[in-house]
Amino acid sequence: MHSVMRRYSGKGAVELFELLNRRKADIEKELRGQVPGIANYMLIKTADGGVTITTCKDKAGADTSVKVAADWVKANSEGITANPPEVTEGEVLLYFS
Numbered sequence: 001m002h003s004v005m006r007r008y009s010g011k012g013a014v015e016l017f018e019l020l021n022r023r024k025a026d027i028e029k030e031l032r033g034q035v036p037g038i039a040n041y042m043l044i045k046t047a048d049g050g051v052t053i054t055t056c057k058d059k060a061g062a063d064t065s066v067k068v069a070a071d072w073v074k075a076n077s078e079g080i081t082a083n084p085p086e087v088t089e090g091e092v093l094l095y096f097s
Contacts, residue, residue, distance in 0.1 A: 001039060001092035003055040004062040006069060012082035013049025019077055020052075021045070027072065034068045037061040040097070049082070055092060062089055 008016055020027060020043055031041055037057030044051045054065040066087060073082075 001055055001057060001095055002059040002062040002089065003053060003092050004066055004087060004089040006052045006066070006085035006087050008049040008051070008082055008085045009046075010049070010083040012080045015080045016073070016077055016082040017043075017045050017050040019080060020050070023076065026076075030072055031065065031068060035061055035065045038065065039095075041065075052085075055095065059089075059091075 024043065027043070028041070031038055031054070035054070035056060038061060039055045039057060040053075041055075042051075042053045044053070052069065054062060054069075056062045056065060066089075
């Protein structure tokens with residue numbers, strides 16, 4: 001399994017996460033429809049913006065999730081000028097739920 005974390009902070013990040021929270025159903029539909037092997041997704045609000053974490057069966061799915069997320073934000077966040085996220089990714093060594 002492979003996970004990717006996107007951390008959004010700085011100008012516009014709080015507003016972006018308010019939008020993401022309102023559009024959770026749309027985001028889930030988009031990710032489930034376009035990201036192969038998606039295992040889970042988390043949207044986490046922080047004091048200065050937020051973090052998203054996607055776990056997929058492999059790196060290809062995680063890489064696809066980064067593109068899908070970027071495309072969704074670009075198409076749906078008109079008027080919000082958030083900085084691009086800091087992206088961290090890697091192999092999952094322990095996973096349970």
